[in-house]
Amino acid sequence: MSSSSLSGRITGAVKVGAIVGRPVAHSLSPVIHNAWIEAAGMDAAYVAFSPADEAAFETLVAGGRAGFVRGLNVTAPFKEQAFALADTTSETARISSSSNLLTFRDGRVHADSTDGLGLLGALEEQAPALSLNGAVVAMLGAGGAARAAAAALVGAGATVRVVNRTLERAEALAADLGAGVEAWSTGPAALEGAALIVNALSVQPDIDLGRLDPATVVMDMTYRPLVTPFLRAARARGLTTVDGLAMLIGQAGPSFAAIFDRPPPDFDVRPVCLKVLGEAG
Template identity: 65%
Template structure:
């Protein structure tokens, strides 16, 4: 029986997750496939979850705007997902939905890969945004010992996130002291790279384009930058293990993704 998994969101056609997971599936020789599922409204997402309950799917990665609803529909959820207030991965077993979040794992894996000199313990970090992606970032960084400040256009959302995850609401001056600035916004942040520390690390969760204006400004100043593709692959590895009950094969999926993005490796 062919195992079916996938990624669901809106929009979803741009997602590189099927490319990455299907490359691993092929390399592992699995009788499986990983698809992109479009859910343009809440009823469509709920129907897909019910299909999973019915046994058609082994699990789903969940992206915007359905991460919070994924957690709400779950029968059980990991502590990480509950702390984040959202889930980017749901598995189906015997009619039940199990939710978790691998976004934080992806963020930390990306930092290890592209900013190996960064140590979260005791580091002052600023996270831009207060949505599901920002929550996952804050939860992971706080867990690893960072002192995290949250900046968001709507201060009330930043305060709620900070209170939930043992973080703080950051003022503009926090950027000047930050060892790491993470952009979890869907739009480029308006930050003067010249005001940042000379050894600051910049990370952007977006991977289209791979080098965002935020990262380009940091690179031009000689700062260490971490791209969203590293995070995507970093969260995909534990997702694959959960979905297919084995670690992904050791193949260069980043090169495949770069080719799909039209980027030089």
Template identity: 60%
Template sequence: MRITGAALLAGVVGQPVAHSLSPVIHNAWLEAAGMDAVYAAFAPLDEAAFDVLIQAGRAGMIHGLNVTAPFKGQALACADEVSDTARACGSANLLAFRDGRVRAHSTDGEGLLKALGEQAPDFDLTVGPVLFLGAGGAARAAVAALLDGGAPEVVILNRTPERAQALAETFDERVRVAGDIAGARLVINAVSGPMDFDFSRTPEAVAALDMTYKPLETPFLTAARARGLTGVDGLGMLTGQAGPSFAFIFDREPPDLDPRTVVLAHLEGLEP
């Protein structure tokens, strides 16, 4: 890549963020497109430091950002222009800075649906309930996408029932807190830590998606495949939202370079 004094600066912001694979994807696209731009990682220590980063964007020093935990809610609150999708999600994973103003959008849900379409192409989201494990920061965007994608019901199962109830109440009657989960056709894990789920509890399930992508094959997915379910990994979500993110930040579509291939080659290169 040839970087000049006119280079655009973009990146991903989170805490922690060192594990993020977004710089691998976006810098590969920037190089393939011959763009004078760099995609970096930012790790503000707290909300005040995140605000400093936003001010840098308003001042024209940053062109756009992907936003991850724990700053997605703050990203939405700081924006001057909010997309309907981000407003429905209650958070933003994308910010673009133009002429001192901040535009916010969310592609988290789009990434989830793309991952399902690519890795479980025979799965019909409209047939039956979805069991959603967790009620953290990524949950609202994911549930909103599932409903938009035609899921007739989403059942929330969380360690803290009150948090699950609070999430369910942001939607209509199609979203409820777990009671009977046996009829779920799709099980989604949005719990950040290790998840040991007994798939015998969901005998009707035909697919399982883990939103975690490190490791790529999680114990949750291993257990799902052992029961004969189609597994969908978190890398599919990451790559699914990466293209729309690139377009939002740089005002152009990414080049024809498969991001999954790029990431897998990167990960293979890290192995001892």
């Protein structure tokens, strides 16, 4: 993108969106949204903010109320605070008690969560044979990423086992989400009968993939690297895998629509992301 094309597109009426997290420099969200903005020829920009602490994040939200930005995608560690600061919330955000999307209109803040849509879209794209209705899903981790994902999976008819080293955290998440979510300690028993295993941890899980049914689908929310050691080991076993980039792009579409009041253009951003990641696909 040249500086001349930017100067011709950005005006005083520019619409601004952003990704917020700590750290956030690694995020591909600006790459995705700005590629769509450029493809659509919009007078808009999507940037990144990394508040130093919760007080700084609250200041940023106040700036949104004041009209400085139209919407924020929110990542760790601010998702639960984002939910708490909103005036209104979607049902999806209420179920998970966290938000990855804040939009600002007329001084008010609305919280939503598109992470679950991203996960379901990634599964539909890369594991189309998987049926979630009546399926057992093992969710590895009980953090913010697991919350919205578990809620979406239950909504699709699955039973979700939240598998966490600290059982109390898994129990707290299960209690918050209610029916369809169970708390499990780590161990082989938690994976028995699972049609889908989702890694929502920031580290690679220690799992004996040889014990899994050959039809099991394995997903990793991480996209750096695109093919994580977990996914590479699953592919070596012949298992179907789903990568975190598909989920990221899947949640970005509804976020873009909410922030900029129009759907993203018909432009495939995955090749753009792969180029930035230095991945072949």
